[in-house]
Amino acid sequence: MFLQTYSVSVKEVMKKDIYFIDIEENFCKVFDYLMKNSKKEVLVLKEGKLDGIITISDISKMVDKDISQIAISDVMTDNLISIGTEETLANVRLLMLKNCIGRIPVLSNNKVVGIIREEIIRDYFYRGVEESEQAIEHIFDNISEAVCVLDNKGRVVIWNKNAEKLYGLKIDEIKGKPLRKYFPNAIDLKIFETKESVKNIYHSPKEGYHVIISASPIIINDKLYGVISTEKDISEIEELQKELKKAKDKIQVLENKIDQDGLDPFDRIIGHSKKIIDKIDIAKQIAPTNVSVLLTGESGTGKEEFAKAIHKYSGLSGKFVPVNCSAIPSELFESEFFGYERGAFTGARKEGKIGFFELAKDGTLFLDEIGDLPLSMQAKLLRVLQDKKIKKVGGERYIPVDVRIISATNKNLVDMIEKKQFREDLYYRINVIEIELPPLRERKEDIVLFIDYFLKEICIENDKEVLSINNDVVNFLIDYPWRGNIRELRNVIEHMAIMCRGDTITKDLIPKYMLKDGIEGFYSMDLNKSVENLEIFLIKEALRSTNGSRIKAAKLLNIPRTTLHSKMKKYHLYD
Known part of the structure; x- marks a missing residue:
């Protein structure tokens, strides 16, 4: 299938798991099926022939209506596009993009025999990418000269076997590292400035090395x-230039298709407020680099989601x-x-174990709550961060690690440094770029977006019709201080969606601890009593917002776990 993904005919890959329904049937059947199979569709037949199609997006337009009164013909799309079994995936993809659709029925002799969904095309494409990468690696390793490819930051991404032999540097030693570190006078680096190709130039990139080099910008x-x-x-x-040009053209085709089909990972970050957009802009700017990033902010502000987005946007080949x-x-x-290593200590797995650093090779290691x-x-x-190498427990050799480090904390590390609780040298190692995520109370304009997103997500997860929510509830949620933030x-x-028995969330469903009567009685001329009342309220609130987790509640309150246990015992707050 190498680089021929889109020439495949649809009959080779079409799916046959099709749900048919007659146009006169009850719409409730369609609704029930799509709620349980949201990524699929229902094909509508009229007198045995294909007449229309219904998808989950069609269903979403009917959420405010009584489904028992809806006819299938009112919902279905009837101006269908269909294809024959010999059509290619390339043409099908163009049809989908042109008509903004995600599936097309396949007909043979006017009869539905299958269906092509957009994920089928995507899966075949990514299989093609994997096979292409293997094939290109094989091509480079079988070229009789040394080949080096740099990314737009001057880091080595391809270093073939003949380059290893020529310079005595294994690919694991140099891949992902700046070429300048090893060859400060390399012609490749000058190409970044001139953006012009050179051909058959005598060059000595390092003392003792003499080569004839050709280099081109990509x-x-x-x-x-x-x-x-x-x-x-x-x-x-x-002859070699011809082979390399073919390989470069193949890479270009794959990169263009990834650009067309890929999504911006920061689209998963909910919010349009200036504060969060500014943080996203900074994250996008530094994502393609290899600098260490420290994400700070209160608990529940979405630091891990941000870290995942930075990793995906960086284009690193390894895992998060x-x-x-x-x-x-x-x-x-x-x-x-x-x-x-195997047998390193009593109780160790027989096969040994891979550590976090090796798992994150060529990817990102996210150190949460550092x-x-x-x-x-x-x-x-x-x-490890200084030496960029590790040695396994029970092992004898050092293993180089090329890992992007993103750290996160809700604590003030500068204060901790002053108190000798955090190493200053480690702080500067992990904090090349700091991104402080704003608390929810400072981005109130985003709260409505979160309410809408979470409400739909939770209702669908729990097989409930998506609920409405009263304006007075929304206004209350906007004004609430949200010490636990997005979480x-x-x-x-x-809580409100699960407890709602009707179709609309009303104010009586708001958790009691959030209402004003939850803090009545705090104030007293007895200062000690007022402090005790406030502590009791905040501890209860922290435990509720963390689903009873005392470890997380202590972090939310910014006190040691031992202090939390002591206060819970003092105020008789144990279950």
Whole structure:
């Protein structure tokens, strides 16, 4: 299938899991089916022939109507586009884009024999990408000269076997690293400035090395994507250039299709307020670089979602590996982060274990709640970030690690440094760029968007018709201070949606702790009594907003867990 994905005929890939219904049938059947199979569709027959189609988007237009009174003909799309079994995926994709549709029935002799959905085309395309990458790697490794490809930041992305032999550098040592670090005088680096190709130039990139080099910028749609160079025999230059041009053209085709079909990962970040848009702009600017990022802000502000978006936007080939630093005992730090060899210690897995750093190879390691990392573990982490290599527990060799680090905390690390609770050198290592996410109370214009999103999500998850919500409830939620931020807001929406027995959420469904009567009695001329009342209220609120998790509640209150347990005991707040 290498680079021939879109020439495949639809009969080879079409799906046959089709749900048919007669136009005279009850619409409730259609509704029930699509609620349980939202990614599919219902084909409508009239006198045995295809007459229309109904999708989940058609259903969404009827949410405010009584479905028992709806006829199938009122909902279905009847100006159908269909295709034959010999049509190619390339033409089908163009049809879908032109007509803004996500599925097309396949007919043979005027009879429905299958259906093509957009995810079928997408899956085949990504399979083609994987096969193409393998094929291109094979091509480069079988070219008799050294080949180097840099990205637009001057980092090595392709380093074939002959480059390894020529310079004695393995691909694992140099891939993802700046070429300037190893070859400060390389012609490839000058191409970034001139954006012009050079051919058959004698060059000595490093003392003791003498090559004939050709190098070209990789420019697609007037944008510089990187540089490709070959170090080779003059006699074979023309033939090699042809092979490399073919490979570059294939890469360009794949990159163009990814650009067309891909989505902006920051679209998952809900909000149109200036404060959040400014943070997204900063994140997009630094995402393609390899700088370390520190995400700060109160608990529940969406730091992990931001980290995921930065990773996806960066284009890194490796995985996004999230790690909750507060949940790792100090005695397991090395085995969890670095992994261990088979038989490293009693109770170890026979096959050994891969650590977080290896899992995140060529990707992103997200260190959540890094402020909770004990000092002894901070020192070990700093060593790895400085040396960029690890040694497994029970192992003898060092393993190089090329990992992007994104950290997050809701604590003031500067204060912790002053109190000797956090290492200053580690702070500067993880905090090249800091992005402070605003609390929900500072982006009130986004609260309505969150309410709408969470309400739909929760109702669909719980097989409920999407509920309406009274304006006075919305206004109350906008004015509420949201100490638990987005996480607390979702919990509140879930509570109200589950407890609602009608079709509209009203003010009586708001959790009692949020209402004004929840803080009555706080104020007293007895200062000690007023403080006690306030502490009781805040502890209860924190426990409710974290679903009873004392660890999370302590973090939300910004007090040690031991202090929380002590106060709960004092005020008789244990279950």
